[in-house]
Amino acid sequence: MSDCQLCNRLALLKQKADPAVVHEFENSILVLGEHQFYQGYCVLILKQHFREIHELSPEIQTEFHQELMQATQAIAMAFQPWKINHASLGNVVEHVHWHIFPRYLSDPQHQAHPWIHEAGFNLHIPDPLQIRDVVSKISEHLP
Numbered sequence: 642m643s644d645c646q647l648c649n650r651l652a653l654l655k656q657k658a659d660p661a662v663v664h665e666f667e668n669s670i671l672v673l674g675e676h677q678f679y680q681g682y683c684v685l686i687l688k689q690h691f692r693e694i695h696e697l698s699p700e701i702q703t704e705f706h707q708e709l710m711q712a713t714q715a716i717a718m719a720f721q722p723w724k725i726n727h728a729s730l731g732n733v734v735e736h737v738h739w740h741i742f743p744r745y746l747s748d749p750q751h752q753a754h755p756w757i758h759e760a761g762f763n764l765h766i767p768d769p770l771q772i773r774d775v776v777s778k779i780s781e782h783l784p
């Protein structure tokens with residue numbers, strides 16, 4: 642086991658299928674977010690361990706960005722959100738990943754950053770049926 646939570650998760654994905662995997666790209670894997678406070682929330686994880694996006698080669702930067710755009714477009718097509726928020730911080734988990742948050746006008750705080758609702762996230766943990774449903778709606782729009 643590595644010290645990196647995402648490297649460990651990627652290693653597990655190789656061993657057995659995970660129903661939260663939406664799509665595997667060349668350089669990254671799109672997984673459903675742990676909560677679905679925002680319907681369609683996903684995380685795009687870089688397959689290789691890097692701490693910073695600028696440390697990737699220019700070619701991989703470009704390809705990874707295109708994968709992020711394809712993932713985003715698929716989420717947008719599946720759920721027609723009002724807006725998409727992207728966040729790549731890595732202060733807690735130091736492995737390059739993007740949070741893709743669809744935002745909806747039904748959220749009274751839609752103009753605030755997505756973590757404003759953090760206290761409610763664990764009230765929206767999807768069950769296996771919901772996972773299957775959301776994953777299939779997004780993956781329909783991916784190659």
Ligand SMILES: [Zn+2]
Nearest residue numbers: 645648690736
């Ligand atoms: Zn890692």
